[in-house]
Amino acid sequence: MARASMGRFAEPALWILVALGRGPAAAATLLVTVRRLDGPVGPATLIGALARLERSELIERSTADRPPMYRLATYSPEASS
Amino acid sequence: MSRLIGLYPGPWRARYAAELRDLLAARPPGLAGRLDLVAGALDAWLHPELVAPGAAEPRPSPRVRLAGLAAIAGGALWLAMAVTLVVVASTGRDADFTVAGWVVLLLLTVAALGATPPGRARVVGAGILVAALLFGVGVVLPWEHKPLLVVPLLLVVFGGLLTITTLRTGLSRPVQVAIVGVGFGLPFPAVIAALAGLLPALASAPIVLLPLLAVYGAAWLFVGGLLLLDGGRRRPGTASSTRPTEVAA
Numbered sequence: 001m002a003r004a005s006m007g008r009f010a011e012p013a014l015w016i017l018v019a020l021g022r023g024p025a026a027a028a029t030l031l032v033t034v035r036r037l038d039g040p041v042g043p044a045t046l047i048g049a050l051a052r053l054e055r056s057e058l059i060e061r062s063t064a065d066r067p068p069m070y071r072l073a074t075y076s077p078e079a080s081s
Numbered sequence: 082m083s084r085l086i087g088l089y090p091g092p093w094r095a096r097y098a099a100e101l102r103d104l105l106a107a108r109p110p111g112l113a114g115r116l117d118l119v120a121g122a123l124d125a126w127l128h129p130e131l132v133a134p135g136a137a138e139p140r141p142s143p144r145v146r147l148a149g150l151a152a153i154a155g156g157a158l159w160l161a162m163a164v165t166l167v168v169v170a171s172t173g174r175d176a177d178f179t180v181a182g183w184v185v186l187l188l189l190t191v192a193a194l195g196a197t198p199p200g201r202a203r204v205v206g207a208g209i210l211v212a213a214l215l216f217g218v219g220v221v222l223p224w225e226h227k228p229l230l231v232v233p234l235l236l237v238v239f240g241g242l243l244t245i246t247t248l249r250t251g252l253s254r255p256v257q258v259a260i261v262g263v264g265f266g267l268p269f270p271a272v273i274a275a276l277a278g279l280l281p282a283l284a285s286a287p288i289v290l291l292p293l294l295a296v297y298g299a300a301w302l303f304v305g306g307l308l309l310l311d312g313g314r315r316r317p318g319t320a321s322s323t324r325p326t327e328v329a330a
Contacts, residue, residue, distance in 0.1 A: 026100075027100045027103070027104060028103060028104055028107055031104055040113065042110065042113065042114050042116075042117025042118070042120075042121070043101055043104040043105060043110065043114065043117065043118070044101070044117045044118045044120065044121025044122070044124075045117055045120075045121065046104070047097050047100065047101055047104075047121065048121055048124050048125075048131075051097070051131040051132060052131060055130070055131050067099070067100055067103055068100065
């Protein structure tokens with residue numbers, strides 16, 4: 001698993017994971033949810049947090065949808081060992 | 082607002098620009114949102130591995146890093162010259178910048194040659210050499226009309242060097258045009274016109290020249306910093322849009 005440093009993106013990333021726990025969502029929906037949970041978050045910060053979560057293989061991005069949908073990554077014991 | 086998206090690296094734009102445009106269209110950002118976009122662009126440049134796995138591992142080629150260092154050194158020296166020139170001019174004295182000027186020109190030439198793709202380096206190098214020779218001849222010759230030769234060459238050389246080096250950055254073409262336009266296209270003609278006596282109001286207030294001269298040095302610092310960070314690897318449109326965690330269907 002590729003680890004990505006979260007830095008200032010840690011808190012939005014946490015709330016993104018919480019939001020995705022309810023089901024797949026597009027970036028626009030996530031922005032609304034994260035703003036409700038975490039206060040004012042800029043769109044670039046949201047995208048930066050999404051990129052880090054994806055890099056860390058904690059979430060997946062579907063290219064079949066327009067706009068792209070994000071969802072929690074499927075847990076794989078082999079990948080984590 | 083989409084102009085700010087142009088600040089992001091090409092691979093990042095290829096992957097996220099459409100989503101970001103949708104977010105911005107749904108809710109146009111205020112000042113804080115614009116600052117967030119700029120900070121996000123800086124973050125994207127500093128972390129290329131986020132959108133292109135493996136991009137951060139290979140170091141930028143020594144050639145491009147040297148170009149970046151030369152651009153930063155040349156830009157810093159240019160800024161120092163600009164400040165000194167204005168300070169000295171405001172006291173009514175003269176100063177000789179011949180040596181410093183040639184050092185700046187040498188550094189910027191190294192930057193441009195280092196930033197030039199290897200296949201074109203010979204052509205670009207020959208062009209710079211011809212321009213430099215003509216410039217040197219123009220300066221040395223005791224010819225009353227030599228400004229007619231020297232000034233256009235000055236514009237071609239300093240503008241050309243910045244253009245060549247800026248083209249190596251992974252910025253979008255409109256942003257590259259903006260850098261060259263703001264850094265060179267606007268200030269240089271004004272400064273030359275002032276020094277030639279065509280703009281007496283500008284020439285009589287040397288402090289006004291400082292920002293005009295400074296933006297050229299600032300443009301080189303910016304471009305040099307990008308080359309050091311990015312190594313000129315990321316070109317617009319060259320990013321793969323597929324990553325291991327993407328789900329195709």
